[in-house]
Amino acid sequence: MHKRKKAASMVLASLLSISLTACGSGGTDSVTSASNGNKNSKVTLELAISKSSQDSAFIQQDILDEFEKQTNISVNLQLIPAEQTTTVLQTKLAVDETPDIIQYNLASAITDLNLERNFEILDNESWASRIVNKDVLSAAGHIYSFHVSQDTGMQGVVYNKQIFADLGLSIPTSYEQFLAICEKIKAGGITPVFMPYKDAWAANIWPAAAFADFVAKNDPSFFDELNSNKKKWSDIPEFKTFLEQQYEVYTKGYTNTDVLSDSYDMAVGKFLNKEVAMMFMGDWLIEGVAEQDPSMELGVFPIPSSDDAKLGASPLGGQLFIPKKAKHLDEAKQFLDFIASKEIAQQIVDAKGYVSNFSDVTTPELPAYKQDIVDNYILPKKTVLTTDAYMLVDRSELYRLLQDQFAGGLTPEEVLKSWDEKFSQLMQDKGVSGF
Amino acid sequence: MKRAKNLYSYYMVFPALLIYSIFFVVPAIAAFYYSFTDWRLDRIDLKFIGWDNFEKIFSDKTLILALKNTAIFAVVTVAGKNIIGLLLAVALNMRLKTKNLLRAIFYSPSILSILVISILFTPMLRTEGTINRVLEAVGLHSLSQAWLTNPSLVIWTIAIVSIWQSAGFQMAIYLAGLQSISQEYYEAAKIDGASSWKSFFKITLPLLLPAININLMLTLIGGLKVFSEVYVMTGGGPGNASQVVGTIILRSFGEGNWGLGTAVNTLLFVVVTIIAIPLLIFMRRKEVTE
Numbered sequence: 110m111h112k113r114k115k116a117a118s119m120v121l122a123s124l125l126s127i128s129l130t131a132c133g134s135g136g137t138d139s140v141t142s143a144s145n146g147n148k149n150s151k152v153t154l155e156l157a158i159s160k161s162s163q164d165s166a167f168i169q170q171d172i173l174d175e176f177e178k179q180t181n182i183s184v185n186l187q188l189i190p191a192e193q194t195t196t197v198l199q200t201k202l203a204v205d206e207t208p209d210i211i212q213y214n215l216a217s218a219i220t221d222l223n224l225e226r227n228f229e230i231l232d233n234e235s236w237a238s239r240i241v242n243k244d245v246l247s248a249a250g251h252i253y254s255f256h257v258s259q260d261t262g263m264q265g266v267v268y269n270k271q272i273f274a275d276l277g278l279s280i281p282t283s284y285e286q287f288l289a290i291c292e293k294i295k296a297g298g299i300t301p302v303f304m305p306y307k308d309a310w311a312a313n314i315w316p317a318a319a320f321a322d323f324v325a326k327n328d329p330s331f332f333d334e335l336n337s338n339k340k341k342w343s344d345i346p347e348f349k350t351f352l353e354q355q356y357e358v359y360t361k362g363y364t365n366t367d368v369l370s371d372s373y374d375m376a377v378g379k380f381l382n383k384e385v386a387m388m389f390m391g392d393w394l395i396e397g398v399a400e401q402d403p404s405m406e407l408g409v410f411p412i413p414s415s416d417d418a419k420l421g422a423s424p425l426g427g428q429l430f431i432p433k434k435a436k437h438l439d440e441a442k443q444f445l446d447f448i449a450s451k452e453i454a455q456q457i458v459d460a461k462g463y464v465s466n467f468s469d470v471t472t473p474e475l476p477a478y479k480q481d482i483v484d485n486y487i488l489p490k491k492t493v494l495t496t497d498a499y500m501l502v503d504r505s506e507l508y509r510l511l512q513d514q515f516a517g518g519l520t521p522e523e524v525l526k527s528w529d530e531k532f533s534q535l536m537q538d539k540g541v542s543g544f
Numbered sequence: 545m546k547r548a549k550n551l552y553s554y555y556m557v558f559p560a561l562l563i564y565s566i567f568f569v570v571p572a573i574a575a576f577y578y579s580f581t582d583w584r585l586d587r588i589d590l591k592f593i594g595w596d597n598f599e600k601i602f603s604d605k606t607l608i609l610a611l612k613n614t615a616i617f618a619v620v621t622v623a624g625k626n627i628i629g630l631l632l633a634v635a636l637n638m639r640l641k642t643k644n645l646l647r648a649i650f651y652s653p654s655i656l657s658i659l660v661i662s663i664l665f666t667p668m669l670r671t672e673g674t675i676n677r678v679l680e681a682v683g684l685h686s687l688s689q690a691w692l693t694n695p696s697l698v699i700w701t702i703a704i705v706s707i708w709q710s711a712g713f714q715m716a717i718y719l720a721g722l723q724s725i726s727q728e729y730y731e732a733a734k735i736d737g738a739s740s741w742k743s744f745f746k747i748t749l750p751l752l753l754p755a756i757n758i759n760l761m762l763t764l765i766g767g768l769k770v771f772s773e774v775y776v777m778t779g780g781g782p783g784n785a786s787q788v789v790g791t792i793i794l795r796s797f798g799e800g801n802w803g804l805g806t807a808v809n810t811l812l813f814v815v816v817t818i819i820a821i822p823l824l825i826f827m828r829r830k831e832v833t834e
Contacts, residue, residue: 196797199585221585221800309781369693369782370670503799513783516695538801540587 152440157187157201157208159194162427165212166257166457167448176447182440195221202227207432209441214261215246215254215428216497220504222430228253229431234442236449239467244494246428246466254428255445257454257470258463261428263409263482264318264391264421264495270406272299272386280410284354287413291363294386302358303376303385304368306515309508311373312355314389316511317495318421319351319414325493326415332499338543342532343525351414352521355389356514368515377401391423395478408478411491419493420486502535572813579810583803597807607808610787613699617788618767620700624707625763626756629714634748636715637722647719654713661709662776666692669701669777692778695785702773702786710766714759721755722748757827761820768816789815 158168166172173184187208189197195217201207202222211222218224230251231237237252242259246252266287273279276297281287291301306312324331324345334340342348358364365371365385377397379385388394395407411418429448431441447453454470457463464483465472475483486492497504507528513519519527536544579597581590601607636647653661668674669691676688691701729747738746749756771790774780780787780795787795789812796805 196585203585307779307781309779367671367693369690370673505795505798509781509783512781513695513785516693516782516785518695518783518785535799538582538584538799538804 152182152437154182154184154210154437154440154444155187155208156184156210156212156444157189157198158212160188160190162212163188165427166461166463167212167429172448172453172457175453176444179447180440180443182437182443184444198222202432205434207434207436209431209435209437210444211430211432212427213430215248216423216500218254218428218430219248219498220500220502224248224253224430227432227434229433229435229438229442231255231431231445234449235446236467239449239469241466241468245422248498254430255449256428257448257457257466258461259466260464260479260482260487262391262393262423263486263492264314264423265389265409265411266387266413267380267390267392267394267407267409268387269380269383269385270408272297272383281413283416284413288358288361288363291358291361291387295363299383300365300379300385301363301387303371303379303388304359304364304515305371305373305376305388306368306512307370307372309505309512311390312511312515313504313508314391314421315355315412315414316348316351317497318412318493319354319418320345320348321421321493321495321498322411322418323347323351323415325419332496336499336501336536336541338533338536338541341529343522343529347415348525349521352511352514352524354414356521359515369512380405380407392478392482399476399478406477408481411486419491420482421495422492423495423497501541502532502539506531506535575806575810578803579807581803583806585800585802593803597804598811600804601808601811606784606787607792609784610789610792613786614768614770614788614790616699617703617706617770618764620703621706621710621767621770622760622763624703625710625714626759628707628711629759630718630752630756632711632715633718633722634744637719647715650712651716652712653709654716656709658706658709658772659776661705662773665705666777669705693782695782698778698782698786699788702770702777705777706767706770706773710763714763717755717759718752721752725751753827753831757824757831760827761824764823765816765820768812768819 156168158165168184168186177183194213198211198213199222207227213222218228222228225248230253231246232252234252236255237243240246240252243252245259245261246254246256268280272294276293278290278293281290294301304311327347328345331340331345335342359368365379376388376390376394380388380394380398381402389412392409395409398405398407409420411420429445431438431445435441448457449467451467451469454465454467458465458470459473462473462475462479464475464479464487472483474480510519510524510527510531514521514524533544580592580594582593582596583590632650636643636650640646670676671688671690671693673691675691679685679688689697692698725748729751730743733743733747769790770788771794774786774788774791775794778786780791789808793805793808793812796802796808
């Protein structure tokens with residue numbers, strides 16, 4: 110009896126330690142709302158979207174109502190908590206509980222959602238022939254996603270036009286010019302560049318554009334070779350140079366002192382208070398500042414890593430995708446046709462101030478900074494997709510390595526070498542051939 | 545009849561046990577299985593891969609660093625929380641006028657969530673933050689540090705914040721233990737001419753062992769499972785300098801390696817069990833009853 114008691118208490122102790130270490134191992138958080146099913150054979154499309162994208166132009170109630178009026182197809186929104194979006198969608202796709210339409214961003218869909226296996230190719234849809242810029246919707250040579258805008262965000266140096274004008278500065282077209290500008294701004298008593306690298310991803314804006322610009326001009330097949338293990342990140346000496354450049358901007362005293370303590374959410378305030386003149390970031394920051402103070406005049410120019418660099422086009426943004434295993438495939442395509450119709454697309458583009466991606470839909474009057482981007486970069490084709498567009502794996506470790514460079518722990522060479530190792534391991538885990 | 549009565553108590557516990565099994569035991573056993581597979585979020589098919597995940601864990605430099613950091617954090621917080629908690633309890637068990645007020649003050653940080661505390665401390669620990677400003681104001685300029693951005697200091701900083709938050713809670717448990725010790729022992733010791741030190745080591749400590757046990761277990765398991773404060777204050781950074789096992793699990797899941805993440809979690813469970821259960825048994829044997 111005594112022994113049994115002892116055994117029982119041991120079991121209980123083990124159970125206790127299990128419960129203390131059990132760490133909610135990824136159950137399938139079902140965040141689905143009940144499908145209406147086939148009442149009176151009326152089709153209800155399930156559209157899954159992150160709560161953080163609730164202001165998406167595609168799911169505004171008037172658009173959905175109009176679609177239902179025209180087609181008798183209703184759309185049921187599955188709103189997924191932002192921090193769980195990726196996991197929930199991955200789980201749904203893995204167990205064939207696919208929504209009919211998903212809103213996600215193209216670059217992350219490639220790495221997170223196994224784009225080629227899970228999603229329909231949309232090359233032959235009726236609207237595809239009217240698309241102006243297919244690149245922003247494409248991966249592996251096919252259109253996989255849908256959007257009415259061709260501008261998914263530009264990444265470069267966001268700058269305060271007023272400060273530039275006051276100090277008589279013009280946009281730099283080389284790294285040396287950029288340093289000279291920093292020097293003048295610093296002499297004017299303003300912090301030239303704000304680096305919020307407590308958020309490690311922010312440290313990747315400079316290299317993501319610089320690397321992409323360099324290989325587009327000098328080694329166009331680099332990313333294909335990288336993704337088939339024929340080349341490595343450390344094979345390109347210029348990458349090291351670009352990492353050194355970004356670090357040099359910091360060591361020369363052209364930034365905030367506490368780069369590893371300052372976070373991205375401080376950026377808007379820094380610009381509003383005119384404490385800083387520039388930041389390596391996407392143009393979404395300009396939108397954020399404009400919302401607080403429309404009189405602030407900000408613009409964006411390319412990361413000046415090499416002479417006459419192109420502006421980085423972010424492949425991120427909220428595109429629509431149709432899973433191959435959607436239960437209502439035809440109706441889902443009908444929804445895209447509806448959004449792509451001249452009238453509805455025009456309505457969305459006007460409301461949102463988008464750069465139209467349809468040949469027969471006109472771009473409305475844009476905010477000044479957007480117009481600058483269109484005139485100086487998009488129309489003359491001076492944009493280049495950032496490295497994110499070519500990545501098949503999670504990049505968080507690269508961001509951490511860049512952060513480590515600023516903590517003084519790694520040289521640029523070591524950053525690239527460590528990233529090579531991690532990259533190769535991630536590709537191997539993913540089962541990419543050649544690794 | 546007696547037997548039926550005994551069984552009756554089992555019927556009562558059955559529903560709770562069932563729920564506990566479904567939501568804790570079964571997933572935990574499933575996790576053991578998954579840690580030996582190449583479970584990934586972008587592949588449906590699972591392959592049994594033996595010890596591969598565990599080999600990967602021990603060949604990963606970052607994970608070794610995370611284990612080291614977790615060990616540092618656990619040792620520092622167990623020592624800090626218990627020594628400070630015990631000292632506070634002994635001090636506030638004396639006849640002080642402000643005894644109740646002080647107890648409330650020291651206990652109050654543990655009422656707040658560690659997440660809130662971490663969010664509050666993060667700006668205070670910046671290079672130009674309150675802590676350094678105060679140090680400079682009192683002439684201790686040389687002590688001001690890059691608390692959260694110096695790779696060799698960061699895990700210690702987080703441990704100190706954790707001690708600050710939790711020592712009051714340990715104090716409360718020690719106080720409860722102290723108040724259950726009869727005054728007669730101390731009176732008898734006094735008559736025998738024992739010093740305060742001798743009383744503390746010969747009476748207080750042995751009779752306080754149950755409370756010490758509880759506190760040691762709680763702080764040790766909490767220390768090994770550390771996640772929230774690291775996640776909020778540094779996210780494991782700068783670079784990977786403050787990664788702990790908990791944040792590595794998150795990292796593995798984020799990279800799509802569910803099997804690997806589960807393996808790290810299983811490893812954590814084994815480590816906690818190997819350390820906690822023998823310690824529990826050992827300390828139990830040392831306990832004395834009044």
